[in-house]
Amino acid sequence: DGGITQSPKYLFRKEGQNVTLSCEQNLNHDAMYWYRQDPGQGLRLIYYSQIVNDFQKGDIAEGYSVSREKKESFPLTVTSAQKNPTAFYLCASSTLMNTEAFFGQGTRLTVV
């Protein structure tokens, strides 16, 4: 069953704690992306990666970190420096050609 999988679906975090969101794909895509989706804000790019061991900041990278040690995995860490982390996070992947991006089901992070 090919696709892109995010886990967990729901995540609760205490203030001051770091938390890592998982994103795995078995589509053999080179590019992977993290977006944050807030009501009325659309999708805003956090980080993206086009090759293993390399990634670039998006529009709202502050307070987030990523790694790309394997082609199929692109975890996102929400650090305590992120001032407003409660949001819906979407991971996506695509080939390097101008083709469609495939999205995961998303992770809803709530800070309690």
Add this chain to the structure above:
Amino acid sequence: AQRVTQPEKLLSVFKGAPVELKCNYSYSGSPELFWYVQYSRQRLQLLLRHISRESIKGFTADLNKGETSFHLKKPFAQEEDSAMYYCALRGRGSQGNLIFGKGTKLSVKP
């Protein structure tokens, strides 16, 4: 600067009425434009892209370079079309990331 603008947060129409979701973009070059849709409790998925010149679920979108627009149209809306619609841009050949608009929520009433 690369930017995608969707001026309407919410568009409400009756079943059978025509629908037009507006999208304007800012990009110096030849962009590739997409429409993505997110139905309730489903993941975001591609609806159509301008290079394909296809009609999906009765929707079409034409790239107008003069007006820098990529409006999504359907002549007769159905209730199942109710969803969030996002217009997106990627620089052609740049291998760059997708830039999304803020989205328009389409509500089709019976």
